[in-house]
Amino acid sequence: MNAPAGTRQPRGLARRAAILDAARRLFARQGFKGASLAAIAQEAGLTDAGLIYHFPTKNDLLLAVIEAGDAEQDQALAPVRARRGLALLRRLAEFGADLEADPVLTALDVTLSAEHLQEDSKVNRYFVQRYERFRALLAGAFEEARAAGDLRADLDPAVEAANMTAVLDGLRLQWLLSDGAVSMAGGMRAYVEGVIARLSPP
Incomplete structure (x- = not known):
């Protein structure tokens, strides 16, 4: 029936x-x-x-999972993108806590990006482009904070953006491998606070 x-x-x-x-x-x-x-x-x-x-196909399913995860990542980043300059960087201090709140999505990102690291595929291109967008978001925030006089004039926005992304990635991996013993939330807060202190004008 x-x-x-x-x-x-x-x-x-x-x-x-x-x-x-x-x-x-x-x-x-x-x-x-x-x-x-x-x-x-x-x-x-x-x-x-x-x-x-x-x-x-399995690829159809994988791409649908990635699209759903991307929508969730966009939602998590919405409070970050709503800010500018130094305020955006300060909000990044809480992004580790945002990632800890969804351990399955965090583990999925790490697993899929590692599996598709070197192959020419839609999944590889997805992660390449997402990293590019995230670094551009951070670099823009460093540039805006520098232009506003909130951070030192001699900073390199691209370098700072790449370093912050690398720290977040490293904390994410350690958090997963340590079953939460290494804190993404605490580590990211400490790193962002240290960067702002280091780059603040004299």
Whole structure:
């Protein structure tokens, strides 16, 4: 018996969401190569055919997971982008805490970026472009803070942006490997405060 017409779309959306949640968890734990479609279907409580109906290939599913994660990252960055100059940099001190609040997405980012580090693929290009956008956001903030006289005139915005990104990445990896013993939240706050103190005008 077919489901009533009014229930088909919500049910389909719920199943799609369940697949994406299951795939995100398994990709984060096992990597893209280690997580099979059959395991993801089982995790989502669906048959293999039910999963393939929504995502015909594993790559289709991966890209959908990345797009969903990107939307969440944009939401997390919204309070940062809403500020300018030194205020934006000060808000970055809390970004480690933002990442700690979603451990699955944080683990997924680390796992997928490592797996696709050297290959020419959509996933690789996605991470390359996202890093470029993030460094540009930081470099712009350093430049604005310098122009406003809030930071020293001799700072190099590109270098400071790359260093801050590297520290955030390093803290993220250590946080995951230490099962939270190394604090992203505390480490990022201390780093940003140190950068502002170092670059503040005499």
